[in-house]
Amino acid sequence: MPVTLVEVAARAGVSPATVSRVLNGNYPVAESTRQRVQQAVRELDYVVNAHARALLHSTSGIVGVVLNDASDPFFAGIARGIQGAAAETSRLSVICNSEGDPEQEFAFLELLRGHRADAVILVGAAPEDPEYLAEATARAKGMLSHGTRLVLCGRPAPGEDAPGAVVEIDNAGGSAAITRHLLDLGHRRIAYITGPDGRTTTTSRLAGFRSALAEAGVELAPDLVVHGDFSREAGRAGVERLLAADADFTAVLAANDLVAAGAVHALRAAGRRVPDDVSVAGYDDLPTAVDVWPNLTTVHVPLEEIGRKAVELAFGPSDQDSVVTVPTALVPRESTAAPAAG
Amino acid sequence: MPVTLVEVAARAGVSPATVSRVLNGNYPVAESTRQRVQQAVRELDYVVNAHARALLHSTSGIVGVVLNDASDPFFAGIARGIQGAAAETSRLSVICNSEGDPEQEFAFLELLRGHRADAVILVGAAPEDPEYLAEATARAKGMLSHGTRLVLCGRPAPGEDAPGAVVEIDNAGGSAAITRHLLDLGHRRIAYITGPDGRTTTTSRLAGFRSALAEAGVELAPDLVVHGDFSREAGRAGVERLLAADADFTAVLAANDLVAAGAVHALRAAGRRVPDDVSVAGYDDLPTAVDVWPNLTTVHVPLEEIGRKAVELAFGPSDQDSVVTVPTALVPRESTAAPAAG
């Protein structure tokens, strides 16, 4: 149904090759001929078939992005950066929501490979399951050997020998920094609501928290760590569990800002004032951190920049695999304060 | 670099045609042959070249989504629905952020046409500029005549004769409903912070507000309508302008929840309690509506469902262009209450 180059050629009274040359502009064509061709292109409303072109070049101009859920503000931020950087080089970014399901993730990888994506960017925490790791590494090798660049984004490289570039977030560092912030305010009994179990991000953020406590010589009561995921609901449930267990804490550090938002709610519902009675801190500095009242103290993660960096690595000149670690920064706001005396 | 079907054929000791038949499964092949072919496919880690296939079928399996900004929760919600529905039919969704710029929007349309997208879904409010309308209508006709389905989502059809399917949001209706909610609580001096000027969504939400007031016989002071966009900042600035002008109001209705969140902030900063001194209401029921304190009274818009509906229209059996209007629903929460006496 769409117009083809041959039809344009016929209309302009030239050969297909000439039309192609006008379109691509990498070749001398007489001005008058060019005019006629462009005229015909406009009249027929012709657009080159990207597939036919991809067949020749074995490059498609598409960037695959595989993430848990693009409507989650964390992923949305990164995806935005990727999309922007890709668009600047006339590349199309294809977003695939894996819902955190490895099977779906692999299925999308396959689809993208079929479309000969120039690069695939895997965003977000990875399962720590060794079986997954093995499979992922194998897939990664497959993609690379078939000419698709692979970038891991927000997750560490699956192993020493695993190929591909990596944009890591300094999760442990940021987590330690915000923990020290709470310690500096005078908190000693800090509860922690984790992310989903068995994910790299969860582990490293928790590790940062523990290490900062250890460094300060503060012991962590085991009942102060409650498991959750990255949702508001987890924050609410986490605080409710802490309160039900009558746990003794003056601050809550949450795996991310959504969890922190949920925690603030639950605390308020239980009649505890934030930060007067309990301080709450989050992570990621999502846009919603300033919707929460009091505004969340959190750790800024430059999401959009991470996305751009990933594209840069994907198409950068460097042929060797590189690892970039993006720094994080403490953002003190109103949800944290010194603990009440006593 | 990637493996081709011919190589698989060679490895399996059969002809390319046979491999193709095994892959597509629409044709009888001897069981033993099938086995050998599948073996070869696995060994070589072969994936069909989607471009070569697209060349034959003139269908690509991709759905283009053009929106302002996928990291905006409104668009993110719709995009999520689209992506889910598309994935269920093995289609890839390509997200393009136009940043609200018509030129970029058209550029993406061009790109998507080049990729022979099976359908293009245009999401979000459209400029009301007649020049834009004309251009958009022309483009739409072009796409359709070249075999790409077009669905407008969250914007009205550009005109009577404009082609394509439409998923409309009942903006005027929802806006009228929430206005009545405020009226029922006893508010008479309601300020309104609008969306960006000259956009269909802005206009229809404002119209709903006005019509509900008119219906109730309440006159609207012109200084109570302040212009903004769909951001938190606009909400903040809007309230500050109202306060600076010493405007007389007991409630603020915002164009969406982000604006409402900003409004709540500014009111609190000015020492006005919500809802005791001033009620605030939003629109869209974005996830962040419950992060705001007090939780926002708003109008629920089924974003994900809208996305799914759009895909349905795009690939549904119906050949005629259809218009679906998605209903909205009032969600009363804590940010609205009866005005203080006096």
Next chain:
DNA sequence: CTGTTAGCGCCTTCAA
């Protein structure tokens, strides 16, 4: 400067 030719990877007749 322009036209002709061949082929990218695959699928679909048509024959065998």
Next chain:
DNA sequence: TTGAAGGCGCTAACAG
């Protein structure tokens, strides 16, 4: 049940 041949739309050689 399988193979051979042609062509989808385009571009990169190679002539002219």
